Amino acid sequence: MSLDVVRIKKDFPLLSRTVRDGKELVYLDSGATSQKPYQVLDAERAFYETSYAAVHRGAHALAEEATIHYEDARSAIAGFIGAAPSNIVFTKNATEALNLCAYAFSNATSLSRQGAGSRSIDPRFILKPSDSIVISEMEHHANLVPWQELCAKTGATLRWFSLDDEGRLDLSNMDTLIDSTTKVVSIVHQSNILGTVNPVRAIMDRAHEVGAVGIVDGCQSVPHMPVDIASVGADLLMWSGHKMLGPTGIGCLYGTSEILDAMPPFLTGGSMIEMVSIETSTFAPAPQKFEAGTPMVAQAVGLAAGVRYLEEIGMDEVAEHEAALTDHTLSVLTAIPGVRIIGPSTTFERGSTISFVVDGLHPHDVGQVLDNLGVAVRVGHHCAWPTCRRFGVPATTRISPYIYNDESDIDRAAAGIIAAQEFFGVAP
Amino acid sequence: MNLESLYQEIILDHYKHPRGQGLLDSPLGSAHHVNPTCGDELTVQVGVGSAGGLVVGYEGQGCSISQASASVMSELVSGHSVQDAETFRLAFIEMMHAKGTGEPDEEVLGDAVAFAGVAKFPARIKCALLGWMALQDAEIQSGLLTNQSEEHSP
Numbered sequence A: 001m002s003l004d005v006v007r008i009k010k011d012f013p014l015l016s017r018t019v020r021d022g023k024e025l026v027y028l029d030s031g032a033t034s035q036k037p038y039q040v041l042d043a044e045r046a047f048y049e050t051s052y053a054a055v056h057r058g059a060h061a062l063a064e065e066a067t068i069h070y071e072d073a074r075s076a077i078a079g080f081i082g083a084a085p086s087n088i089v090f091t092k093n094a095t096e097a098l099n100l101c102a103y104a105f106s107n108a109t110s111l112s113r114q115g116a117g118s119r120s121i122d123p124r125f126i127l128k129p130s131d132s133i134v135i136s137e138m139e140h141h142a143n144l145v146p147w148q149e150l151c152a153k154t155g156a157t158l159r160w161f162s163l164d165d166e167g168r169l170d171l172s173n174m175d176t177l178i179d180s181t182t183k184v185v186s187i188v189h190q191s192n193i194l195g196t197v198n199p200v201r202a203i204m205d206r207a208h209e210v211g212a213v214g215i216v217d218g219c220q221s222v223p224h225m226p227v228d229i230a231s232v233g234a235d236l237l238m239w240s241g242h243k244m245l246g247p248t249g250i251g252c253l254y255g256t257s258e259i260l261d262a263m264p265p266f267l268t269g270g271s272m273i274e275m276v277s278i279e280t281s282t283f284a285p286a287p288q289k290f291e292a293g294t295p296m297v298a299q300a301v302g303l304a305a306g307v308r309y310l311e312e313i314g315m316d317e318v319a320e321h322e323a324a325l326t327d328h329t330l331s332v333l334t335a336i337p338g339v340r341i342i343g344p345s346t347t348f349e350r351g352s353t354i355s356f357v358v359d360g361l362h363p364h365d366v367g368q369v370l371d372n373l374g375v376a377v378r379v380g381h382h383c384a385w386p387t388c389r390r391f392g393v394p395a396t397t398r399i400s401p402y403i404y405n406d407e408s409d410i411d412r413a414a415a416g417i418i419a420a421q422e423f424f425g426v427a428p
Numbered sequence B: 001m002n003l004e005s006l007y008q009e010i011i012l013d014h015y016k017h018p019r020g021q022g023l024l025d026s027p028l029g030s031a032h033h034v035n036p037t038c039g040d041e042l043t044v045q046v047g048v049g050s051a052g053g054l055v056v057g058y059e060g061q062g063c064s065i066s067q068a069s070a071s072v073m074s075e076l077v078s079g080h081s082v083q084d085a086e087t088f089r090l091a092f093i094e095m096m097h098a099k100g101t102g103e104p105d106e107e108v109l110g111d112a113v114a115f116a117g118v119a120k121f122p123a124r125i126k127c128a129l130l131g132w133m134a135l136q137d138a139e140i141q142s143g144l145l146t147n148q149s150e151e152h153s154p
């Protein structure tokens, strides 16, 4: 393992605390949210202590400095995925970014029904009942419910890629699933429950063949592997800052210039306008068009520090470290009788979110025993209820390590699973 | 905090050997409740027996706490009046909100006092309440209970 985990751990103050009567904490829930290093905490604090003011308004020195910090953060974050700063929109989180995308379609559709006046509405965003939207059976609810709602509002049909028993997309019917009726294809890059890494390039290419807008949910890929936006080929890609060392309250939406120009805004109000009269308004160019109201400035500064932290380690090294940990996790889990992995069984095109079930034990009870030993994992349906249904389980237990975890953490989780089997008397 | 304080013997026993499990042939009321954070599901049905007391059926899937609590609940209220069932239910809810302090009334709650330790684990309180909330809904459905209770699930 190439990362110096002992040194990295020292940067994360929370990881030195104990839980449940003095037990050393093993944090294996980074798929839900990551812990924060001093570098991020310090950057946010320093910004508040020295340069804080409203951005993009006011002409005083502090407002200028704050704006520079905010836009520098945008540049750093854009650079992380190989994008230009003007192609990055800040949102509250990935969920809001996905809603921003879905609302572009419903807003365009209702504006066109009203007769949009002088405004030109890009026909790609206008949905008819004969249109379709394509997702997959492994989507997080954030990339499912907004599309269900859009279908309910427009009459469009929701379609999805189904999954095979290994938890991979069945792409055999891609050309009929994504056809001339398809207006949106929105697919997760790496599943938060199965760990599967999807061939998003091929899916985006097919979306573009039929003129659909291609969206990739990068929540579990951007924090964990090198993601170069040009090679993903998506029109829109979003992720949350809090899963990659950044603060809560900031998400990022990448969009091509062409798409961002064409999309109607989601939230409207201050900061996103060009001209306002009492009757009507025009909007600023992207990204400002999508950043209504006072933005999350300190959070952007914090996230930029997180990005720099990851860049110093190197995303190739992060991915390599996680692949080694995934390999170790898969082998120690499959060595425990009664444990079944839900998702790909090898590291091939698979990330480090590792779900499993234990025969005779409910995930809540597994998680409780692990928690009692100081090991924090996620239990439940992981906001991917349809995926659980596909595998016939009500819920799973999930281990999701990050840069601050090593094999000993995984081994403590494995020991906890065996302890749970013993406690409940279900060891095979 | 030890595991045994949460998973009392009685709870594990009801989990492994649930009492009165199964649905009724002709229920007067039925309610299906889910715990959306973890996907636990439970259907609770009520009817009235020949002696005039409540008959309770249930079926579901979920963690040890939710399933054992449904088992204990069905055993506790079966054969009792709707009024008694309300007394048990309110006492159980009060115990869940006591954060592990206070003495639950074993006279009223019987085996259900074993769940007192659950109150110290906020994430599990919903699991323990699932059956009781479904019971209330099934009673309202059946018309045996009017929807005037000011108690709400947390």
Ligand SMILES: Cc1ncc(COP(=O)(O)O)c(C=O)c1O
Pocket (backbone or CB within 6 Å): A031, A032, A093, A094, A095, A096, A140, A142, A143, A188, A190, A191, A192, A217, A219, A220, A240, A383
């Ligand atoms: C794949 C995926 N998509 C979307 C989300 C939603 O992210 P957030 O809750 O930060 O908006 C998550 C995180 O939970 C995720 O893992």
